[in-house]
């Protein structure tokens with residue numbers, strides 16, 4: 001089974017949690033897109049959902065495939081969000097934002113009763129941090145913000161390259177008009193402490209640590225999909 005097939009398996013298992021009439025947060029990335037494709041097939045067969053997309057990219061795919069969409073302002077309280085992740089640890093702490101959608105993803109997940117994460121087994125790690133942590137920053141005062149990130153990281157015994165994400169024609173810009181600093185800390189032993197320190201920096205808009213947000217993770221490997229539950 002290749003990585004795409006595993007993503008489809010995880011997406012199929014997540015679809016079993018979606019009930020007719022649900023208000024659904026719809027994630028971003030290649031795994032979430034497999035979920036959108038499967039959801040669109042069900043919608044074509046008469047299943048009713050209203051989706052709130054977590055990115056312009058997801059919105060475009062939903063429109064193309066006929067998944068009905070609303071804005072988060074029209075549907076401010078959602079039943080369920082299904083989204084991918086860059087890393088998942090056994091406590092269902094996540095690193096997200098590899099596709100740059102972390103801010104809207106976090107807002108949508110926080111507005112949802114439940115979040116289910118779907119991933120292939122390459123995303124499951126013992127400790128977060130091998131994947132560079134995406135930190136969304138305001139373009140104003142970027143150098144100061146970067147220095148502040150280095151300072152809080154050092155206080156927590158973390159170091160590593162902070163690189164400003166680029167796209168073809170310059171700095172990568174998120175749907176919200178911000179930039180992303182990818183922080184290669186290597187290993188983040190205390191994700192909760194890093195999360196709250198980063199939240200205290202004014203130029204940091206949001207970061208890709210999702211803590212106490214996912215209720216379930218559906219992880220697919222060659223033998224099929226298994227479900228991990230958050231212990232809280």
Ligand SMILES: O=C[C@H](O)[C@H](O)[C@H](O)COP(=O)(O)O
Pocket residue numbers: 027028029030031032083084085086095096097098099100101102105
């Ligand atoms: O910003 C992007 C999101 O957080 C994605 O959910 C994450 O990067 C995982 O994407 P993929 O399913 O393509 O690995």
